[in-house]
Amino acid sequence: MGRPPVISTAGLTKHYGTVHALTDLTVDVGAGVTGLVGANGAGKSTLIKILLGLLEPTGGNASVLGHDIEHEGQEIRRLVGYMPEHDCLPPDVSASDFVVHMARMSGLGASAARERAADVLRHVGLDEERYRPMGGYSTGMKQRAKLAQALAHDPRLVFLDEPTNGLDPAARTDMLRLVERIGSEFGIAVLVTSHLLGELEQVSDHVIVLDGGHLLRSSATGEFTQHTGGLLVEVVGTETERDRLGEALAQRGLTCRPRGAMVAVDPPPPDLAEGAAVHDLIRDVAADLGLGLMRLQPDRRHLEDVFLEGGTRA
Amino acid sequence: MPDLSAPGPGRSGVIHDLGYRHFDGVREGSGAIARTLFTTGLRHAYGLGRSGKSKVMPFLLLAMSLLPATIVVGVVVLTGLADLPVSYADYTNQTQLLVSLFAAAQAPVLFSRDLRHRSIVLYLARPLSSHVFALVRWLSLTVAILLFTAIPTTVLYAGAMLAGLDKSDQTTDLLKALVLQVLLAMLVAGVSGLISSISLRRGFAVVGSVMALIVLTGIVTVVQNIAWYEADSETVPVAVGLLSPWSLVNGLANSWDAGVDTVVPVDGAWVPAYAIIAVLLVAGCLLGLVARFQKVGSR
Numbered sequence: 001m002g003r004p005p006v007i008s009t010a011g012l013t014k015h016y017g018t019v020h021a022l023t024d025l026t027v028d029v030g031a032g033v034t035g036l037v038g039a040n041g042a043g044k045s046t047l048i049k050i051l052l053g054l055l056e057p058t059g060g061n062a063s064v065l066g067h068d069i070e071h072e073g074q075e076i077r078r079l080v081g082y083m084p085e086h087d088c089l090p091p092d093v094s095a096s097d098f099v100v101h102m103a104r105m106s107g108l109g110a111s112a113a114r115e116r117a118a119d120v121l122r123h124v125g126l127d128e129e130r131y132r133p134m135g136g137y138s139t140g141m142k143q144r145a146k147l148a149q150a151l152a153h154d155p156r157l158v159f160l161d162e163p164t165n166g167l168d169p170a171a172r173t174d175m176l177r178l179v180e181r182i183g184s185e186f187g188i189a190v191l192v193t194s195h196l197l198g199e200l201e202q203v204s205d206h207v208i209v210l211d212g213g214h215l216l217r218s219s220a221t222g223e224f225t226q227h228t229g230g231l232l233v234e235v236v237g238t239e240t241e242r243d244r245l246g247e248a249l250a251q252r253g254l255t256c257r258p259r260g261a262m263v264a265v266d267p268p269p270p271d272l273a274e275g276a277a278v279h280d281l282i283r284d285v286a287a288d289l290g291l292g293l294m295r296l297q298p299d300r301r302h303l304e305d306v307f308l309e310g311g312t313r314a
Numbered sequence: 315m316p317d318l319s320a321p322g323p324g325r326s327g328v329i330h331d332l333g334y335r336h337f338d339g340v341r342e343g344s345g346a347i348a349r350t351l352f353t354t355g356l357r358h359a360y361g362l363g364r365s366g367k368s369k370v371m372p373f374l375l376l377a378m379s380l381l382p383a384t385i386v387v388g389v390v391v392l393t394g395l396a397d398l399p400v401s402y403a404d405y406t407n408q409t410q411l412l413v414s415l416f417a418a419a420q421a422p423v424l425f426s427r428d429l430r431h432r433s434i435v436l437y438l439a440r441p442l443s444s445h446v447f448a449l450v451r452w453l454s455l456t457v458a459i460l461l462f463t464a465i466p467t468t469v470l471y472a473g474a475m476l477a478g479l480d481k482s483d484q485t486t487d488l489l490k491a492l493v494l495q496v497l498l499a500m501l502v503a504g505v506s507g508l509i510s511s512i513s514l515r516r517g518f519a520v521v522g523s524v525m526a527l528i529v530l531t532g533i534v535t536v537v538q539n540i541a542w543y544e545a546d547s548e549t550v551p552v553a554v555g556l557l558s559p560w561s562l563v564n565g566l567a568n569s570w571d572a573g574v575d576t577v578v579p580v581d582g583a584w585v586p587a588y589a590i591i592a593v594l595l596v597a598g599c600l601l602g603l604v605a606r607f608q609k610v611g612s613r
Contacts (some may be wrong), residue, residue, distance in 0.1 A: 052439050055612050074441050078341065082439035088432040092365060104350050105440045107341040116337055123334060149436060154337035186334040 004066060005030055006157055006189045007051060011060030014046050014213075021046040023213045024060065029191060033183035035200030035221070036193040038210035044193040045085060047210070048159045052082060065156055078107060081150035085161040085193075088146065091135025095126055095145040098134065099152050106153035113152070120148045123186075124178060140171040147178070151188070158182065160192040164199060176203050229267035230299035232259070233282055236292035248285045254278070264299055344441050348450050351442065355454025359420045371419050376462060379412040383466040387473025398474055398484075401573025402491030405470060406463045406498065410560055411528060413502065416462050417455070418523035421506035422516045424451045425603075429610055430514040438611040448511075448607040452600060455503040463495045490572040494563055497592060501559040502527060504599025511606045531560040538577040551578040555588070562592045 007029035014022040022043045036044050049055040051064050053073025062069045064076045089098065099121060103113035121130045124144040129137070134145055143163060150158050163179060164172045180203040183190045194200050200207060201221060209216040233249075235241050239258075246256045246263045255266040268278045279296065286293045342350075354363065361369030383405065390398060400408065428434040438444055467488065474484045505526050510519040534557050541550035555561040555576065567574035569585045580588060 049612070054438055074344065074443065077439060078441050080439075082436070084432070084435050084439075086432060086435075088435050090427055090431045090433050097363075101354065102436060102440070105347060105437060105442070107343070107347050107441060108337070109340065109342065112337065112339050119335060153341075181334075187336075 003031065007062065007064050007191065009047075009051075009060065009062035012047070012050065012057050012062050013059035014043075014050060014055065015058045020213050022050070022057070025210075025213075025215050026060075027208055027215055027218050029189070029208070030206065031183075031189045032205035033179060033190045033192060033203055035204035035207040036191055036210065037195070037197050037200055037207060038193075038216075039195055041212075042195075042210040043213040044210060045161055046213075048082070048161055048191070048193070051159070052077060052080065079156045081153065081155035081158040081188075083146045083150040083158065083160045083163060085165060087142065089134045089137075089142055092133050094132055095121060095130040095134055095137075095141075095148065098145070099148050102149040103152035108153055116152055116154065117148070120151045121145075123151070124148045125174070139166045140168070140174075143167060143171075143175060147175075151182070151186075155188060157189040157191070160190060162193055162195070164194065164196070172199065179203050229273075231265040231278060231282070232262045232295065232297050232299045233265060233286075233293070234262040234295035235286060236294050241291055244289055245286060245291055248289055249282065252281060252285060254281075262295065344446070347440075347442055348446055351447070351450045352454050352457075355424050355451055356457055358423055359455060359458035364423075368423070372416060375412050375416045375419070376465065379409045379462065380466050380469060382409070383469045383473075387469060387476070390473055390477045390479075394477065397479065398470060400470075402467045402470060402487050403494050403567045403572040404574045405467060406491065406495060407560070407564055407567070407574050409463075409466065410531070413459065413463055413498075414524070414527035414531075414560075417459055417502045417506040418520050418527060420458060421455055421503070421510040421523060422519040424455050425507045425510035426514050426516060426519050429511060434607070434610055438607075444607040444611040445604045448603040449600065452503055452507050452603055455507055456499045459499040459502055460495055463498065464492060467491055467495070487573060490567075490570060494567050494570075494572060497566070498559065498563045500596045501563065501592060501599075504596050504603070505559055508599045508602045508606070511603060527559065531558045534558045534561045535577075542577045548578050551576075552580055552584050555580065556591050559592075559595065562588055562595070566592065 005028040007027075009028075010026050012022055012025040014020075025043075025047065036047070038044050046055065050057050051062060051069060053069050053076055057069075065079050067075045067079075069076065089095075093101075096117060099117035100113045103116050104110065108116060124147050126141060126144050126148065129141060130145075134142065137145065143165070147160070147163060150160070160179060164175050167175060176199055179190060179192055182188050183203075183205070192200065192204070204221050206218070206220050208218045233245065235245050239261075242258060242261060242263055246258060249256050249263065249265065253272070254268055256263050257266075258264070265278070265282070267273070272278045272281060282296060283293065357363045360372045386399060386405075389395070406413065428437065434447075437447055442450070471484060471488045475481065506523040509522040509526060513519045513522050534554055537554045538551035538561075541547045541554065552565070555565045561576075564574050564576055565580040565588045566585070568576040569580040569588070
């Protein structure tokens with residue numbers, strides 16, 4: 001888009017003795033939310049630590065917000081926020097006091113730090129409990145406090161390392177929505193890691209897949225989950241109705257298979273691919289069978305599929 | 315001011331969601347951040363800005379080390395003694411148990427907590443480097459210990475002035491004592507800080523510092539006395555004095571005529587030896603602290 005990348009790495013390599021945490025990583029990260037996906041030990045945390053200037057790479061170089069990691073680590077750390085994966089909160093301090101202190105450690109004055117801490121804690125959704133010692137917090141509250149300290153100084157980029165770790169499904173959804181807001185509404189670039197592909201699919205504009213320290217793929221989320229040409233159909237009723245529809249569609253020359261409560265229709269043969277011919281056919285078949293159509297949507301690939309494909313390729 | 319969002323009937327006000335606001339104010343440089351870290355550390359060493367419970371220990375110890383000074387002042391002022399019964403430097407030496415306990419109890423606050431709870435990661439993801447962080451923490455503890463020793467000394471001096479003792483003599487002695495206290499604070503903060511940064515459990519850290527500051531000094535004193543009174547040796551007591559922070563400072567105080575008695579006078583070539591060992595010990599502790607925090611930061 002013509003704008004300089006937020007993060008740019010070239011041949012970045014980190015070896016610990018015989019362990020190869022990162023190998024020849026060359027990738028650009030732009031504005032918005034970028035997901036960094038990989039299994040545990042794929043090199044996600046190592047990459048973040050190198051970008052923060054806390055670890056020295058074995059080879060290659062990188063720049064963050066236009067600053068070189070080797071020489072301008074301090075300048076980078078002034079402009080970025082970091083939410084580590086593991087617990088890092090002192091139990092005997094309140095979230096309010098802690099976030100104020102952390103904002104001051106990033107160079108905000110006393111009154112600015114207090115104001116920002118109050119703002120940020122409100123945004124992450126810590127209310128009255130912000131005045132209680134953090135030792136008594138639930139995992140969800142701890143994750144929010146960790147996120148608040150990362151945002152306290154209004155960074156231009158935040159590294160969020162596994163922010164949904166240990167959260168229940170509702171809290172996970174909340175956290176993901178927050179991550180999305182940080183990237184869009186707050187206007188802060190986000191690099192968020194996860195070992196769960198599905199959740200990053202929901203919030204990321206761009207996804208980078210790491211596998212064993214190697215770059216597997218880097219592209220816009222849309223490209224990952226592009227339309228396969230297939231369709232998903234769901235009808236009112238149970239599996240019996242689903243199977244009746246599937247069999248009837250198969251007789252009309254479509255390749256179908258059950259997927260959950262739905263029928264997945266493979267990309268249609270050329271004679272049906274024109275315009276909305278397949279859609280009309282499915283509608284008519286359902287009407288003939290007297291089945292109520294509930295859903296008819298394009299079948300998109302999921303990040304998992306890409307990851308599996310890539311994994312076998314590599 | 316025209317209120318465009320006038321509160322509806324029956325409501326006293328409207329809460330506006332201002333959305334996310336960016337910060338475009340001034341960001342301080344590393345020097346100012348380091349100063350903030352120093353002040354916070356100094357306050358925390360006395361339990362200020364922490365829970366009420368954490369203030370008990372430092373202030374109790376401070377009160378205990380002030381008590382003899384106030385009694386001495388009372389006696390001197392009321393009875394009109396011609397001199398203080400204890401020199402400034404020796405007062406610190408006599409209260410060394412309290413000073414050592416203060417350091418042992420408060421060093422973990424500055425050196426163990428961040429490492430144990432891993433909040434060090436959050437500090438190191440910010441502008442200050444691990445080196446600066448370690449040195450600023452040490453400086454906070456050094457000044458905390460210096461205040462702990464200097465406050466009773468200053469009370470004594472005030473008493474001496476009230477009693478009308480010779481001002482120039484007293485001031486010279488006081489300044490000597492303060493210089494020695496600075497060295498002592500640097501040594502004790504280095505030793506207890508390094509121990510606390512390695513043994514992250516508070517209990518172990520306290521015990522470790524007590525061993526290094528109190529038990530070791532006790533052993534040194536016993537060995538010095540045995541060597542002097544039983545073996546009639548002059549070299550051994552002076553040489554053994556190099557082994558503990560307290561005996562180092564007391565040896566230097568003795569050679570400087572600051573009013574501290576040692577088993578055997580420290581003089582001649584021993585004086586530079588004491589000074590060099592003291593400086594090396596401080597430097598060694600600082601290098602150890604810097605290395606320790608750098609290692610933790612890269613994990």
